[in-house]
Amino acid sequence: MQHPLISQYTLSLTLLCNACYNTCDSTLQPAQVYHSVSEPGSELTRRFRTEWRNARMKTITRSTVSLLASLLLLSAGAQELRAGVAAQPETLDPQATSATSSFQTTKSIYDTLVEVDRDGNIVPSLATGWEISADSLTWTFALNSGVAFHNGDIMTAEDVISTFERILDEDFASPKYAEFENIASVTAPDPHTVVFTLGEPTPALLSALASGWGAILPASLIENGHDFGNDPVGSGPFRFVQWVRDSHLTLERFDDYFRGPAGVDSLRLVFVSDSAIQLQGLITGQFHIIDLPAAADIPQIEAHPDLVTSTGPSGLVIVAALNGRHPPLDDVLVRQALNHAVDKEVIMEVAYGGGNPVGTFMEYGSPWLPADVAPYRYDPERARELLAEAGFASGLELRMLLPQLYPPHVLAGQIIQAQLAEVGVTARIEIVEWGVWLSEVYSDPYDFDITVVGHTGKLDPTGRLGGYDTDTNYVAFEDPELTALLHEAAVSPDWDHRASLYADALRILHDQAPWIYLGTPDNRVTHRAEVEGFWVTPLIDTWDFRSVSIN
Amino acid sequence: MLRYLLSQSASLLITMLLVIAMVFFGMRLLPGDPAQIRAGLDATPQQVESTRRALGLDRPLAGQFVAYLGGLLQGDLGRSWRQNQPVTVIIASRLPVTLLLAGCAYLLSLLLGFGLGILAGSLPGSGWDRLVRGYTTVGLSFPEFWIAFLLILVFSVNLGWFPLLGYPADAPLPTRLMHLALPALTLALPRSAQLARLTRALLIGERTADYVRTARSKGLSVLAVTRHITVNTLPGTFPLAALELGGLLTGVIIAEQVFSLPGLGQLLLGAIGARDYAIVQGITLLAILVFTAVNWLADLAQAAADPRIRYS
Numbered sequence: 068m069q070h071p072l073i074s075q076y077t078l079s080l081t082l083l084c085n086a087c088y089n090t091c092d093s094t095l096q097p098a099q100v101y102h103s104v105s106e107p108g109s110e111l112t113r114r115f116r117t118e119w120r121n122a123r124m125k126t127i128t129r130s131t132v133s134l135l136a137s138l139l140l141l142s143a144g145a146q147e148l149r150a151g152v153a154a155q156p157e158t159l160d161p162q163a164t165s166a167t168s169s170f171q172t173t174k175s176i177y178d179t180l181v182e183v184d185r186d187g188n189i190v191p192s193l194a195t196g197w198e199i200s201a202d203s204l205t206w207t208f209a210l211n212s213g214v215a216f217h218n219g220d221i222m223t224a225e226d227v228i229s230t231f232e233r234i235l236d237e238d239f240a241s242p243k244y245a246e247f248e249n250i251a252s253v254t255a256p257d258p259h260t261v262v263f264t265l266g267e268p269t270p271a272l273l274s275a276l277a278s279g280w281g282a283i284l285p286a287s288l289i290e291n292g293h294d295f296g297n298d299p300v301g302s303g304p305f306r307f308v309q310w311v312r313d314s315h316l317t318l319e320r321f322d323d324y325f326r327g328p329a330g331v332d333s334l335r336l337v338f339v340s341d342s343a344i345q346l347q348g349l350i351t352g353q354f355h356i357i358d359l360p361a362a363a364d365i366p367q368i369e370a371h372p373d374l375v376t377s378t379g380p381s382g383l384v385i386v387a388a389l390n391g392r393h394p395p396l397d398d399v400l401v402r403q404a405l406n407h408a409v410d411k412e413v414i415m416e417v418a419y420g421g422g423n424p425v426g427t428f429m430e431y432g433s434p435w436l437p438a439d440v441a442p443y444r445y446d447p448e449r450a451r452e453l454l455a456e457a458g459f460a461s462g463l464e465l466r467m468l469l470p471q472l473y474p475p476h477v478l479a480g481q482i483i484q485a486q487l488a489e490v491g492v493t494a495r496i497e498i499v500e501w502g503v504w505l506s507e508v509y510s511d512p513y514d515f516d517i518t519v520v521g522h523t524g525k526l527d528p529t530g531r532l533g534g535y536d537t538d539t540n541y542v543a544f545e546d547p548e549l550t551a552l553l554h555e556a557a558v559s560p561d562w563d564h565r566a567s568l569y570a571d572a573l574r575i576l577h578d579q580a581p582w583i584y585l586g587t588p589d590n591r592v593t594h595r596a597e598v599e600g601f602w603v604t605p606l607i608d609t610w611d612f613r614s615v616s617i618n
Numbered sequence: 619m620l621r622y623l624l625s626q627s628a629s630l631l632i633t634m635l636l637v638i639a640m641v642f643f644g645m646r647l648l649p650g651d652p653a654q655i656r657a658g659l660d661a662t663p664q665q666v667e668s669t670r671r672a673l674g675l676d677r678p679l680a681g682q683f684v685a686y687l688g689g690l691l692q693g694d695l696g697r698s699w700r701q702n703q704p705v706t707v708i709i710a711s712r713l714p715v716t717l718l719l720a721g722c723a724y725l726l727s728l729l730l731g732f733g734l735g736i737l738a739g740s741l742p743g744s745g746w747d748r749l750v751r752g753y754t755t756v757g758l759s760f761p762e763f764w765i766a767f768l769l770i771l772v773f774s775v776n777l778g779w780f781p782l783l784g785y786p787a788d789a790p791l792p793t794r795l796m797h798l799a800l801p802a803l804t805l806a807l808p809r810s811a812q813l814a815r816l817t818r819a820l821l822i823g824e825r826t827a828d829y830v831r832t833a834r835s836k837g838l839s840v841l842a843v844t845r846h847i848t849v850n851t852l853p854g855t856f857p858l859a860a861l862e863l864g865g866l867l868t869g870v871i872i873a874e875q876v877f878s879l880p881g882l883g884q885l886l887l888g889a890i891g892a893r894d895y896a897i898v899q900g901i902t903l904l905a906i907l908v909f910t911a912v913n914w915l916a917d918l919a920q921a922a923a924d925p926r927i928r929y930s
Contacts, residue, residue, distance in 0.1 A: 157700070165658030240668040242658035296702050312701065313888065314785060314880035337784060339878050343767070347775050348782050472891075502650030502893055510654065 145332040146617050148598070150610075151345040151354035155312060155338045158296035161282040162234050165242040167523055167608060170279030174609040175318055175334065176217075177282030177301030178325075180208055180227070180261075181273065183526060187434075187605040189277045193222065193302070194261075203268035203560035210259045214325040216285040217306040224255030229286035231263075246275040246530075268558045270565065271533075274526030278607055304329040304613045313338060330600060330616035349374065349595065355617065356594040356601055358610075362420025365591075373596050380432040381590035382524015382606040384425060384531075385415075385476075387483055387583035391543035393516050395463060402580040404453035406443035408490045409483055411586050418479035419588035427577040428522075428531065430606075431587035435528045437570035440577045442584065450490040462491030465516035468508050472501040476519040479585065483519070509541050517583075524606040528569045529557050535576075544581035630910050634903065638690075641902045642683055645895050652699060652893040673699050686899070695903070696896030700889070705900040708885065715785055716881035719798050719873065720866045723805035727862065730810035732852075735817025740844050742822050750814060757811025762869065766804040766876040773800060783878040801873040809862045809869075816858055820851040853923040860916030864909040 156169040161177055164170075182192040191197075194208040214222040231253045234241045249269040254262045265272070275281055288300055299307045302325065305318035318334040337354065339345045342361040348354040350371070360368055360376065368376045389396045389405065396402060411424035423431040424442035454460065465487075469480040477498060484494040494517060499508070508515045525531050536553045538545035549572055556568035577584075590603055600614035653670035670676045677685075689696060695705035738750035774782045785797050824830065824847045833843050871883035882901055889897035921927045 158702075237668060238672070240657065240665050240672055242656075242665065244665055294702060311787065311880045313874070313884040314878060337878065339783060341876065344770065344783060344876070344878075347770065351775060351778075351782065353782055500650070500891070502648070502655060502891060505654055506649050506651050 146330075147333045147335055148331040148356070148612065148615055148617060149335045149337060149354050150356040150358070151339045151348045152336050152357070153338070153340055153342075153345070153359040155316065155336075156310075159299040159307070159310065160294075160296035161279050161284075161299075162230075162239070162241045162243060163296055165280075170607070171609045172316065172336065173279050173282060173299065173301075174303070174604070175305040175612050176299045176303040176307055177279075177284070178214070178303050179277055179279070179281045180210075180283065181277045183277050183604050183607065185602060185605065187526075189273055189526070192277075193227075193283055197273075199560070203270070204265045206263040206265070206272070208261045208263070210261060211325060212259055214302050215323040216302045217300045217321055218285055218288065220285045220287055222283065222285075222302060223258040224261045225258070226283055226286045227261045228253045228255060229289045230283050233284070233289055234280075241280075243275070243280040246271070246278075246280070268560050270560055270562070271527035271529035271557065274530065277526055279609060305334055308333070326613075329613050331612070334612055349593065352595070354595075355598045356592070358593075360420075360591055360593045362417070365420060368593055374593065375596050375598075376591055376593040378421065378589040378591050379603075379605075380423060380430065380587050382430050382608050383521045383587055384428060384430050385419065385422075385479065385519070385521045385585040385588060386428070387480070387517050387519045387585060388515075388542050389517060389581060389583065390513055390515050390541070391538070391581060392513055395457060395459060396465075396516060397543075398457050399579055400453045400457035401459065401463075402583075403443070404450040404457065404490070405487070405492070406580050406583050407446045407453065408450035408492065409443075409486050409583050409585070410445040411442055411584070412445070413486075414479050414482050415586045415588060417482060418475045419586075420591065422586045422588035424586040425584050427573040427584060428535075428582065429528070429573050430524055433528075433606075435566060435569045435573070437573055440574055442586070443580075447486075447490050454490060454492075459491075462493065464493045464495065467494040467496045467517040467519075468504065468515040469496060469498050469519055470501050470504040470508075471498045472504075473521075475588075476521070480517075480519045483517070483583070513541055513543070519585075521588075524608060526606055528565075532569070532572060533557065542581040544579065546575055546579060549575045549579075626914060633910070634906055637902060637906050638687075638899065639683070641899050642686065642895070643679070645893065645898055646679060648893070650893050652895065655892055656699060690903075695900040698889070698894050698897050700892050700894045700897075705896045708897065709882065709900055709904065712880060712882045712885050715787070715879055716870055716874070716883065718794065719801055719805070719870055719879065719881060720863075722795070722798050722802035723809070723866055723869070723873075724863055726802055726806035727809035727813060728859065730806060731813025731859075732817055732855075733814075734810065735814035735855075736821065736844075736848055738814065739818040739821025739825075740847075742818075742825075747818075750818065754811040754815045754818075757807045758815075760808070762804055762808060762872045763876055765807055766800070766873065769800045769803055770876075783876075785877075785879045785881075787880075797877075798879075801877045801879060804873050804876070805866060805869045809865070813855060813858060813862065816855050817851070820854050821847055824851045853920045853927075856916045856920045856923070860912050863912045867905050867908065 152171075154168040156172045157164045157166040158169055159173060159176065161170065161173045178193045180192060180194040181189050181197070184190045193211055193214060195211055197206060197208045199206050208227075210222065210224060210227070216222060216226075220226070231247065231250060233239055234244065234247050235250065237244075249266045249272065250263055251266045252264045254264070256262060263272070282301060284295060285300060285302075288295070293300065297310070302321075304321055304324045304326075306321045308317040308319050310316040315338065316336045320329045320332050322328050337348075339348065339357075339359075342359045342364070345354065345357040345359050346361070346364055346368070349357045350373075365376065368374050387405075387409070389402050391397045415422035415424060425431050425436075426440045426442040427436070429436045451460075454463070467480055467484060469477045471477065480494075480496060484496055487494050504518070507513075508518050509520075522531060532553055534540050535544060536550040552568045552572040552575070556565045556572070559565050559568065576582075590608060592601060592603060594601055597618045599616050599618060602611050602614075603609070604611060651666075651670075653666050653673055653675055656673070657666045657669040667676075674682070686696060693706070695709070697704055698708055701708055734750045734753060738747040741747055770782065774780050780800050781797050783797075786793060789797075827847075830843060830847060833846065834840075868883075870881055871887055873879070874881045874883040875887065882904075885897060886901045888894070889901070
């Protein structure tokens with residue numbers, strides 16, 4: 068069965084992973100108001116920004132006093148780590164959602180059989196190790212003993228079996244069903260061994276087991292039909308205390324965590340959708356960590372002695388998708404021309420606060436990315452030539468639909484509009500609400516010519532590319548050679564062979580250019596200097612609070 | 619009076635039915651599919667279909683509407699698919715924040731609006747008047763989110779008098795009020811400006827009335843005359859005051875968003891985005907009830923304050 072394994076929703080300003088189709092938060096978000104003008108950088112817009120920034124600058128020095136006061140308060144009593152985050156989870160049930168905002172939180176509450184380490188390798192977690200049979204159809208996991216769930220249950224193979232029965236239950240309708248559908252059976256020869264039997268080789272399964280949606284839940288609660296979405300119970304480093312939607316979520320340290328207790332007593336995620344207010348909260352010491360520093364504020368954060376910001380590539384690929392259903396976008400020359408017409412460096416810098424351009428449908432820094440695939444050179448002259456060759460010397464007109472929920476994409480779209488105008492392509496911008504984008508742009512009727520969106524990171528390339536083996540995807544791209552490569556790679560147990568297959572697939576996607584490839588924005592972690600040990604999981608961009616301490 | 623109330627109740631029922639139908643079908647006509655939003659983009663079409671079944675959205679619309687109305691008669695507002703909880707429980711948990719915020723904002727806007735309006739209207743052309751006119755211009759022309767940012771910068775970040783954001787639901791009342799002070803002020807500024815403007819205009823219009831000249835010429839003090847004028851003009855502001863109370867319902871959305879308050883406004887906004895129909899319907903129902911009740915109260919208050927108005 069084919070399924071668009073695409074994951075798609077995108078992000079907000081810099082730590083882009085948080086907003087993932089949290090449909091709500093931003094429809095009226097003030098910071099976006101000035102982004103929604105369709106003329107880039109109108110006079111009013113500029114003035115508003117400048118004044119706002121000036122006003123903010125003046126406040127920085129004065130806030131130092133209150134900062135010191137809050138530092139004194141912090142050093143006394145129980146240690147609570149407070150993070151200002153842009154988006155709240157959709158639900159805390161790890162198997163009932165595909166929202167990154169959910170997995171960022173569930174990471175602290177649940178554990179998975181295997182997990183991703185800081186270098187992006189998959190390493191043991193609830194499982195102490197695993198063995199894959201020669202035919203790749205039998206995967207045997209040895210489980211840790213003495214792992215306690217928050218409700219007091221001790222984890223056994225039964226919990227693992229129940230969890231996967233839950234995911235594979237068609238009535239439960241898990242959005243992640245497809246990643247596990249090749250599992251024919253899960254059995255337990257003894258309480259600390261689990262055997263997965265597969266219908267066909269599925270190398271990507273290991274990545275699915277390491278992702279947030281592979282979380283193991285206690286069997287006793289699954290049987291009772293427990294509401295994990297509102298009252299999550301896992302075996303993770305923090306246990307659930309309270310979630311006031313649209314306000315905050317609190318977790319407390321789980322002292323029986325099987326890898327030793329976490330560094331702070333409790334964790335409080337406060338939902339703040341505006342980057343300016345997040346930053347004020349960080350400066351005044353109300354927050355220790357924020358996830359949405361605005362690109363324009365980075366210099367100020369870097370200059371501040373109490374704040375630390377560090378960057379690394381995120382797992383995202385930002386693209387301007389070209390709808391191949393609509394001529395002349397079915398013409399590869401036109402698509403290549405558009406790729407040459409856009410200056411990716413400028414877009415990554417201005418719209419996303421820094422990042423690296425890419426030349427194909429894989430994030431920058433990915434081990435799967437072939438070294439010989441470079442970003443399309445910014446060359447308006449070449450773009451005009453290609454357009455002329457395709458028969459559009461006199462220019463052409465396109466409709467660009469942009470998702471209002473994500474101001475960076477809207478801004479990127481406006482820059483693209485200006486750059487396309489240079490080569491005679493007129494793009495008319497329409498800004499649509501996220502729910503509309505999902506149902507009208509990303510799905511049938513695919514009502515767009517160009518749209519800007521970010522594809523979230525996946526541990527395995529199947530997650531990113533799997534849905535492009537038929538033209539039922541939103542860009543309507545299909546290529547027989549690509550289809551063959553993807554099908555072979557999905558079931559090939561030989562990792563080197565897979566790498567070469569995916570490299571070829573990515574080369575085809577570069578040449579055929581169903582998207583204007585923009586780049587991978589930086590993941591920006593911004594926190595107070597006294598916070599140590601916070602990190603963001605590579606590729607899937609979830610937060611890890613286990614080893615955080617406040618000095 | 620009883621007759622008036624009865625006829626009003628009947629029209630309220632019809633209004634509610636119409637609005638429920640409009641919201642019910644309007645939300646479903648909007649592009650955007652709750653089953654798809656819930657299932658996510660990774661889901662196959664079959665999974666979206668089974669999600670749609672699980673949400674009960676595969677049944678015919680008319681049947682869904684009848685079932686919804688049936689539930690309403692039993693006090694059941696439906697279930698939120700997003701939160702997996704009954705709508706009544708969710709709304710009840712959000713209501714206190716929004717009520718307290720709207721109450722504070724309304725009180726502030728009345729105090730400021732009438733106070734400044736009477737001050738300016740009693741001393742037209744004076745420095746006070748110019749000051750108030752400046753205030754109303756600013757209050758009416760600045761968008762709320764901008765006022766909110768200014769207040770945050772000055773009173774929260776710079777002076778540190780008020781907390782930056784949030785709402786500690788379990789804290790004692792004074793603490794909660796501190797958290798609501800800036801959002802309430804944000805909402806009160808534009809509303810008080812409108813009220814001050816109207817009050818001032820009515821007062822100035824009334825100053826040239828014959829009875830005022832007579833009263834002055836027979837030697838009544840300025841203060842006493844002002845009192846008469848005020849009492850005579852104030853009922854004219856009640857409809858606006860009532861409208862503003864209704865308008866607060868939309869205003870809270872912005873205030874709750876900027877200050878991260880877990881109230882009805884943010885709930886509504888999120889529900890619209892996620893196409894969580896039951897929540898949107900529930901809040902709309904509540905809003906109609908509040909709006910209608912407030913307008914009744916305003917009518918009654920006006921009748922009580924102005925002997926010329928009688929309802930029958």
